[in-house]
Amino acid sequence: MRRLLDAFVVALENLSDHKLRTLLTTLGMMFGVGAVIAMLSIGAGAERQALALIERLGTRNVVVRAKTFKPEELEEIRKKSMGLSQRDAEAIVEAVPGVAFATPRIEIEPYKILAAGGKTKSQVFGVGHRHREVTRFALSEGRFFDLADETHHAQVCVIGAAVRRELFGADPALGRDVKINDGWFEVVGVLAPEPSAATAVQGVAVSSTEREIYLPLTTALRKLDRDPLRSPLSEIVIHLEPNAPARETAAVVGTLLDRLHGGAADYEIIVPEALLQHSAETQRLFSLVMGLIAGISLLVGGIGIMNIMLASVLEQTREIGVRRAVGARRADIRFQFLVTAFSLAMIGGLLGVAIGLGIARAVAAYADWPTVVTTWSVALSLGVSVLVGVGSGLYPAVRAARLDPIQALHSE
Amino acid sequence: MTAAGPLIELIDVTRHYQMGDERIAALDGIGFRVEHGEMVAIVGTSGSGKSTLLNILGCLDTPSSGQYRLGGRDVQGLSDDDRARARNRQIGFVFQSFHLLPRSTAVKNVALPLVYRGIPARERLARARQSLARVGLAERARHRPNQMSGGQRQRTAIARALVTEPSLLLCDEPTGNLDSTTGEEIMALFHQLHAEGKTILIVTHEPAIAARCPRAIRISDGRIKADGPGAEVAYLTPPVAPAAHP
Numbered sequence: 001m002r003r004l005l006d007a008f009v010v011a012l013e014n015l016s017d018h019k020l021r022t023l024l025t026t027l028g029m030m031f032g033v034g035a036v037i038a039m040l041s042i043g044a045g046a047e048r049q050a051l052a053l054i055e056r057l058g059t060r061n062v063v064v065r066a067k068t069f070k071p072e073e074l075e076e077i078r079k080k081s082m083g084l085s086q087r088d089a090e091a092i093v094e095a096v097p098g099v100a101f102a103t104p105r106i107e108i109e110p111y112k113i114l115a116a117g118g119k120t121k122s123q124v125f126g127v128g129h130r131h132r133e134v135t136r137f138a139l140s141e142g143r144f145f146d147l148a149d150e151t152h153h154a155q156v157c158v159i160g161a162a163v164r165r166e167l168f169g170a171d172p173a174l175g176r177d178v179k180i181n182d183g184w185f186e187v188v189g190v191l192a193p194e195p196s197a198a199t200a201v202q203g204v205a206v207s208s209t210e211r212e213i214y215l216p217l218t219t220a221l222r223k224l225d226r227d228p229l230r231s232p233l234s235e236i237v238i239h240l241e242p243n244a245p246a247r248e249t250a251a252v253v254g255t256l257l258d259r260l261h262g263g264a265a266d267y268e269i270i271v272p273e274a275l276l277q278h279s280a281e282t283q284r285l286f287s288l289v290m291g292l293i294a295g296i297s298l299l300v301g302g303i304g305i306m307n308i309m310l311a312s313v314l315e316q317t318r319e320i321g322v323r324r325a326v327g328a329r330r331a332d333i334r335f336q337f338l339v340t341a342f343s344l345a346m347i348g349g350l351l352g353v354a355i356g357l358g359i360a361r362a363v364a365a366y367a368d369w370p371t372v373v374t375t376w377s378v379a380l381s382l383g384v385s386v387l388v389g390v391g392s393g394l395y396p397a398v399r400a401a402r403l404d405p406i407q408a409l410h411s412e
Numbered sequence: 413m414t415a416a417g418p419l420i421e422l423i424d425v426t427r428h429y430q431m432g433d434e435r436i437a438a439l440d441g442i443g444f445r446v447e448h449g450e451m452v453a454i455v456g457t458s459g460s461g462k463s464t465l466l467n468i469l470g471c472l473d474t475p476s477s478g479q480y481r482l483g484g485r486d487v488q489g490l491s492d493d494d495r496a497r498a499r500n501r502q503i504g505f506v507f508q509s510f511h512l513l514p515r516s517t518a519v520k521n522v523a524l525p526l527v528y529r530g531i532p533a534r535e536r537l538a539r540a541r542q543s544l545a546r547v548g549l550a551e552r553a554r555h556r557p558n559q560m561s562g563g564q565r566q567r568t569a570i571a572r573a574l575v576t577e578p579s580l581l582l583c584d585e586p587t588g589n590l591d592s593t594t595g596e597e598i599m600a601l602f603h604q605l606h607a608e609g610k611t612i613l614i615v616t617h618e619p620a621i622a623a624r625c626p627r628a629i630r631i632s633d634g635r636i637k638a639d640g641p642g643a644e645v646a647y648l649t650p651p652v653a654p655a656a657h658p
Binding site for chain 1: 493505528533
């Protein structure tokens with residue numbers, strides 16, 4: 001222990017005698033480690049976001065979503081198929097095994113949303129009352145609408161956190177009315193705020209609930225006009241039974257819908273579970289590539305350390321001779337050089353961690369990408385850099401230890 | 413280490429070097445004893461083999477044949493590590509060019525041998541200061557070698573050699589890089605240490621130095637040519653220049 005401490009003191013003294021050289025030597029390590037940490041933080045951030053978005057879709061769900069078309073295409077498509085409809089939802093529940101229930105959703109383009117307190121822009125959806133069961137809605141106030149609201153075409157709505165903020169500010173929102181297009185709706189619930197603002201994963205749009213307003217499907221169909229050419233439903237969320245396989249069930253749904261829609265591909269089927277796997281694969285590939293880049297840059301850093309260590313063996317030959325003369329064993333000399341190499345790598349590594357954290361934070365702040373610096377990425381890159389450092393210090397250390405003390409003493 | 417028996421005993425020591433096909437005998441059957449508390453000069457010209465002898469005596473090198481016993485213990489059978497230990501515990505080196513670590517202060521230089529004994533830093537520095545005081549450099553402890561005169565540097569080196577309380581002080585041309593006045597001071601210091609009971613061996617090519625030692629061993633061509641009182645041996649058959657009187 002004392003030996004280690006002494007060796008560190010000597011190593012740090014040596015390194016601080018050549019500050020510029022030390023800095024330049026550790027540069028490779030520094031950027032290597034910094035790059036790894038920054039990249040992994042971006043990767044981890046992207047993954048976490050992807051997971052959150054997939055989670056929101058619901059891994060126990062299969063989503064059938066109506067495609068949007070250009071007007072001229074739409075007319076062609078509509079000759080074959082009417083688009084997604086309540087009939088599709090019913091057919092799926094009836095015919096596809098493993099489906100617990102299906103809940104429809106329509107999308108409305110509001111041209112006007114206002115309340116006593118102000119106005120806002122928002123997406124408006126009409127959904128079945130069971131919609132709450134298929135997504136992870138968290139309500140911060142009030143309630144979601146129920147079957148009774150749906151059957152009575154109740155003019156109620158549940159609003160997103162951002163919508164609430166803009167319409168009512170700090171005032172209470174429950175019981176107040178919101179005007180959407182030409183209808184008035186009473187606020188019965190407010191959704192909890194969400195941290196993430198991203199809206200797509202693997203190219204599939206996933207909306208944030210912050211700027212959304214939910215109405216009972218029946219109310220929305222009756223009170224708000226929609227383009228008649230549009231698909232009657234925007235989306236059917238199919239909830240699976242506990243043990244039903246997602247992909248297989250989705251395939252059966254696909255076959256069924258293909259028949260019902262006369263072969264018109266006016267919908268897409270999204271399987272969040274498959275997205276999850278896909279995302280994990282992407283992440284694995286990303287990590288592999290990163291690992292490779294990291295490996296190369298750390299290798300370069302290691303070569304730098306070896307180079308400078310070899311130079312300092314030459315430089316310190318006399319000193320090595322003196323140390324040997326006063327009683328240093330070969331092992332002491334070797335140890336000293338290894339500790340110096342370790343210190344170099346550690347300095348580089350730690351500065352690299354600082355740079356990595358800086359980049360991660362800068363990316364999060366300026367590029368608006370979420371970044372997550374994981375402990376293991378720091379531990380891994382530091383660990384590898386130290387390993388590489390000590391590894392590349394090995395040969396110089398052995399050379400230093402092998403010096404003949406007599407020749408070393410007489411070297412110039 | 414033990415008081416009984418000689419400190420140094422060399423029996424028919426040879427040391428060969430292989431130079432291509434040629435085998436050169438640097439030492440060719442050297443044998444002598446040095447008792448505890450002696451002050452001995454080993455005098456010879458360059459190429460006489462005295463440096464090789466110094467390396468062997470200092471446990472930096474091992475004889476090709478023959479026996480070297482230091483403090484009653486055979487050295488030639490020792491491993492590299494054991495010889496390092498022997499250097500650390502039994503021998504204090506004083507070199508011609510001081511061999512101080514240039515970036516370390518005097519006190520740190522002096523403490524260096526104690527590092528390899530696993531002594532805690534605080535104690536190392538305390539003992540190093542004592543040792544510096546012994547050679548009259550107590551107030552120079554924080555100076556670096558380049559802030560000191562040649563004499564001060566050599567005193568620092570002597571303090572380093574003394575710090576481990578070795579049984580043998582092995583000096584290689586200790587006044588060779590010093591002017592004559594300073595050289596005299598260093599020699600006076602050696603005499604003082606000798607008076608305190610230290611065993612001192614001085615390897616030199618200067619007869620004047622050898623003449624000031626109670627005993628001198630003259631070496632030439634790897635053999636002992638003379639061994640006796642310094643004043644008598646020092647100027648015997650000078651191989652190069654005619655004898656220069658002090």
